[in-house]
Amino acid sequence: MAIFVQALISGILIGGVYALIGIGLTIIFGVMRIINFAHGDILMIGMYATYYLFTLLHIDPFLSVVITIPLMFLFGAMLQKVFINRALDALPQNQILLTIGLGLIMSNSVMLAFTSDYKILTTRYSSSSVTILGISVSSPLAISFAITAAITAALYWFFLKTDTGQAIRATAQDREAARLMGINVRKMSTIAFGLGAALAGTAGALIAPTYYIFPQVGSIFTLKSFVITVLGGMGSVVGATLGGVLIGVAESIGGVYFGSGWKDVVVFTLFLLVLLFKPAGLLGKSRT
Amino acid sequence: MAILEIRHLSKYFGGLAANSDVSFEVPERSIVGLIGPNGAGKTTLFNCITGYEAPSKGEVVFQGRRLNGLKPDRVCRLGMVRTWQKVRPLRNLSVLDNVVVGALCRTNSVREAREIAHRQLAVVRLDQKASILAGALSIGDRKKLEMARALATRPKLLLLDEVMGGLNPAESEEIIQLILEIKNQGLTQIVIEHDMKAIMRLSDAVVVLNSGEKLAEGSPEEIVHDQRVIEAYLGAEP
Amino acid sequence: MTPDSNAVYRARRISLASLTLAIGVLFLLPLFVESTYVLHLMILIFINTITGSSWNILGGYTGQYSVGHAAYFGAGAYTTMILLQYRHIAPWYGIWAGVVAALVTALIIGSICFRLRGPYFVLASIAVAEIFRVSVLNLKNITNGAEGILITEIPPLSSGGILITDWDSKVPFYFTGLVFALLVILVSWRVGRSKLGYYFQAIREDQDAAHSLGINPTIYKNIALSISAIFTSLAGSLYAVYVGFIDPGSVLSVELSVQIVMIGIIGGVGTILGPVVGAALLVPLSEGLRSNAIANLLIRAGIVDPESRAGAFLKENLGHAHVLIYGILVVIVILFMPEGLVGFVRRAVARRASR
Numbered sequence: 001m002a003i004f005v006q007a008l009i010s011g012i013l014i015g016g017v018y019a020l021i022g023i024g025l026t027i028i029f030g031v032m033r034i035i036n037f038a039h040g041d042i043l044m045i046g047m048y049a050t051y052y053l054f055t056l057l058h059i060d061p062f063l064s065v066v067i068t069i070p071l072m073f074l075f076g077a078m079l080q081k082v083f084i085n086r087a088l089d090a091l092p093q094n095q096i097l098l099t100i101g102l103g104l105i106m107s108n109s110v111m112l113a114f115t116s117d118y119k120i121l122t123t124r125y126s127s128s129s130v131t132i133l134g135i136s137v138s139s140p141l142a143i144s145f146a147i148t149a150a151i152t153a154a155l156y157w158f159f160l161k162t163d164t165g166q167a168i169r170a171t172a173q174d175r176e177a178a179r180l181m182g183i184n185v186r187k188m189s190t191i192a193f194g195l196g197a198a199l200a201g202t203a204g205a206l207i208a209p210t211y212y213i214f215p216q217v218g219s220i221f222t223l224k225s226f227v228i229t230v231l232g233g234m235g236s237v238v239g240a241t242l243g244g245v246l247i248g249v250a251e252s253i254g255g256v257y258f259g260s261g262w263k264d265v266v267v268f269t270l271f272l273l274v275l276l277f278k279p280a281g282l283l284g285k286s287r288t
Numbered sequence: 289m290a291i292l293e294i295r296h297l298s299k300y301f302g303g304l305a306a307n308s309d310v311s312f313e314v315p316e317r318s319i320v321g322l323i324g325p326n327g328a329g330k331t332t333l334f335n336c337i338t339g340y341e342a343p344s345k346g347e348v349v350f351q352g353r354r355l356n357g358l359k360p361d362r363v364c365r366l367g368m369v370r371t372w373q374k375v376r377p378l379r380n381l382s383v384l385d386n387v388v389v390g391a392l393c394r395t396n397s398v399r400e401a402r403e404i405a406h407r408q409l410a411v412v413r414l415d416q417k418a419s420i421l422a423g424a425l426s427i428g429d430r431k432k433l434e435m436a437r438a439l440a441t442r443p444k445l446l447l448l449d450e451v452m453g454g455l456n457p458a459e460s461e462e463i464i465q466l467i468l469e470i471k472n473q474g475l476t477q478i479v480i481e482h483d484m485k486a487i488m489r490l491s492d493a494v495v496v497l498n499s500g501e502k503l504a505e506g507s508p509e510e511i512v513h514d515q516r517v518i519e520a521y522l523g524a525e526p
Numbered sequence: 527m528t529p530d531s532n533a534v535y536r537a538r539r540i541s542l543a544s545l546t547l548a549i550g551v552l553f554l555l556p557l558f559v560e561s562t563y564v565l566h567l568m569i570l571i572f573i574n575t576i577t578g579s580s581w582n583i584l585g586g587y588t589g590q591y592s593v594g595h596a597a598y599f600g601a602g603a604y605t606t607m608i609l610l611q612y613r614h615i616a617p618w619y620g621i622w623a624g625v626v627a628a629l630v631t632a633l634i635i636g637s638i639c640f641r642l643r644g645p646y647f648v649l650a651s652i653a654v655a656e657i658f659r660v661s662v663l664n665l666k667n668i669t670n671g672a673e674g675i676l677i678t679e680i681p682p683l684s685s686g687g688i689l690i691t692d693w694d695s696k697v698p699f700y701f702t703g704l705v706f707a708l709l710v711i712l713v714s715w716r717v718g719r720s721k722l723g724y725y726f727q728a729i730r731e732d733q734d735a736a737h738s739l740g741i742n743p744t745i746y747k748n749i750a751l752s753i754s755a756i757f758t759s760l761a762g763s764l765y766a767v768y769v770g771f772i773d774p775g776s777v778l779s780v781e782l783s784v785q786i787v788m789i790g791i792i793g794g795v796g797t798i799l800g801p802v803v804g805a806a807l808l809v810p811l812s813e814g815l816r817s818n819a820i821a822n823l824l825i826r827a828g829i830v831d832p833e834s835r836a837g838a839f840l841k842e843n844l845g846h847a848h849v850l851i852y853g854i855l856v857v858i859v860i861l862f863m864p865e866g867l868v869g870f871v872r873r874a875v876a877r878r879a880s881r
Contacts, residue, residue, distance in 0.1 A: 093591040104853030268653045364740035378731035393740035
């Protein structure tokens with residue numbers, strides 16, 4: 001039982017980070033109707049940025065989030081303006097391939113620049129743990145969950161209370177109507193992609209202290225982020241939040257009971273089931 | 289003899305009744321006009337008849353055979369075909385190849401299908417444009433192409449969904465002549481239209497839908513003077 | 527004959543003649559070319575042509591972009607290798623078992639994925655392929671898991687007491703690859719002109735409209751997938767026996783699925799020539815990069831000084847750059863030539879002809 005609770009807690013904590021990744025992807029899909037296959041690779045770039053900020057400038061990874069967020073936002077906005085924007089009218093399949101290509105460019109450039117060697121980011125508290133409610137939890141995981149919660153809260157505030165946030169939601173709901181209301185949908189697309197990239201990069205920064213860092217690490221996160229967003233309903237931020245936590249828990253518990261080799265199969269099977277039977281997501285919505 | 293019978297057909301989407309207890313018959317070789325304000329349930333009815341939706345209640349009987357639940361491809365092979373409110377050409381195929389796809393419903397030979405396609409294109413007077421990509425056609429030509437493609441499947445019943453929508457008077461006249469010619473060849477047709485003059489000229493009988501229900505049925509003359517129909521289209525008379 | 531059809535007639539005779547010439551050259555190549563490296567490249571080109579053309583039947587004609595084709599490649603590869611290494615069944619029987627395995631896989635995958643459309647289909651195709659790969663990875667008793675399967679020998683092939691080959695050189699693999707490649711191109715061509723081809727394309731253009739014209743999308747999508755899976759598995763089996771070693775990472779990975787798609791996209795989706803051009807371009811490019819041939823070329827041409835930092839960097843790393851180049855090519859093609867190289871060239875030629 002204790003093992004189950006342990007797995008559950010770990011799952012929720014990592015699920016918070018997954019939620020960030022999922023929210024980023026779902027915002028991009030909601031506003032631009034594009035499935036960003038480079039999402040995991042953007043996360044990977046966030047990891048490397050955090051790693052080098054730490055090893056070269058000695059900035060603590062969790063503090064460096066302050067730098068990574070705007071940096072990754074700009075990166076995402078640049079990607080959108082230079083590449084994605086030109087393909088907005090292409091077949092959805094081609095858009096997917098475009099993002100796949102961009103992802104490959106990212107991961108292989110990083111491989112050329114920094115080699116495929118696994119890098120590890122160790123801080124003085126990397127292996128320490130805190131005790132919450134009698135359960136022992138890894139410190140970095142706990143801290144990243146706290147930061148994730150803060151960012152998610154800020155995001156919700158952004159979408160609900162600010163003009164730009166509401167404009168983005170309007171664009172996601174109905175692009176034409178938003179345009180007719182005077183919203184600059186092009187700008188919204190750029191902002192959405194920037195936001196999505198910032199969230200993915202931040203997730204990368206947050207898990208950098210606990211994961212191996214290598215150029216190909218992005219692809220598994222890309223697949224996971226799809227599962228999360230489909231689970232929660234493509235385009236639904238709330239759905240992605242819940243989906244992230246759900247996947248974190250499913251993975252954690254699945255790993256305990258089926259062995260770590262099969263945990264990915266558990267996740268993918270869940271994914272297929274949702275795609276087939278509840279394609280609008282477990283929550284049944286498909287709009288922000 | 290009725291080639292098509294709609295018996296107490298209802299279609300619900302969640303709580304919304306898109307069609308509610310609709311019944312009428314379509315005599316063979318006739319043209320039935322189906323009219324009603326936007327949102328009356330006309331296209332949903334077409335979807336239920338041709339198998340894109342399954343009716344929630346009631347039956348669709350084609351040539352004495354219950355159709356409920358049959359998929360669109362089976363319905364087509366039985367002899368019923370539809371055109372689309374928003375025309376749907378196979379854009380990256382040529383005009384000829386579009387019709388060939390239709391003709392292949394009845395033959396396995398591509399060569400034979402091409403001959404049938406050429407003939408159908410001549411009927412709608414698109415044969416000069418046979419090798420142009422369908423995506424490059426004007427809206428009027430696309431509508432004619434869709435009719436030719438549907439006719440190539442050798443249907444007994446043709447369902448036309450606002451085939452004159454978006455056409456200028458000359459183009460509409462061409463379509464009207466086509467519909468009359470098709471009737472002469474022995475096909476039965478159900479025509480959804482907003483153009484009342486066309487309905488008057490074409491229809492042997494008119495069925496009026498409003499808010500999912502059948503409001504009225506009769507000859508074009510009767511319908512045009514029916515108080516309920518006038519109210520439905522124009523609001524209550526002062 | 528009118529002048530127009532005269533020109534068409536001549537053009538067709540020229541292309542038929544050049545096609546026959548090209549095929550003849552390919553068959554005679556091993557007689558003139560001694561270099562095993564060239565043969566190796568050609569074998570890889572054939573394998574990639576087969577996978578690209580097979581994918582094209584499902585993706586190009588029918589419009590279903592599967593990014594999980596590695597499942598069929600791996601099904602063929604693993605079945606053939608398992609039968610050869612553990613049951614001593616010769617590969618010329620084993621590949622047909624591989625085809626059956628791929629067909630079963632295809633029908634399972636099709637029944638799951640074809641309910642979905644567009645991007646959701648793409649996602650599902652990736653997910654099932656990944657489930658397949660992880661399963662193969664974990665079922666160590668059957669597949670030897672991550673260690674993969676290494677074959678120790680291939681039985682000699684003889685007929686009526688006469689030895690045809692003992693698989694010692696690359697030449698028998700060359701001819702097998704050539705024959706398979708020609709076969710898939712022929713099938714591609716015939717299907718394209720048949721009722722199947724028309725129906726596949728109708729589904730691609732507008733599935734609902736096609737449905738109303740008497741086409742059952744599920745049946746035809748599964749037919750396209752089956753044809754595609756059969757030939758992809760043949761390619762996988764050939765690759766496995768030729769290279770002599772497989773593991774889940776080399777024959778079942780998402781990377782492989784993506785590369786298969788790219789051959790079609792870069793060459794030209796929906797055309798017969800496209801995958802051929804794609805394979806002929808990408809294989810030498812990636813092998814050239816991988817083997818440092820290009821780096822060495824640049825050095826020998828005096829463009830790059832091997833002692834310089836740039837030189838050292840190139841020598842060390844260009845070998846890994848081939849996937850980077852794939853990525854760059856895909857981005858360029860999708861943004862600027864969505865019809866692929868073949869489509870781009872055709873348009874350029876047509877434009878020049880109309881001046």
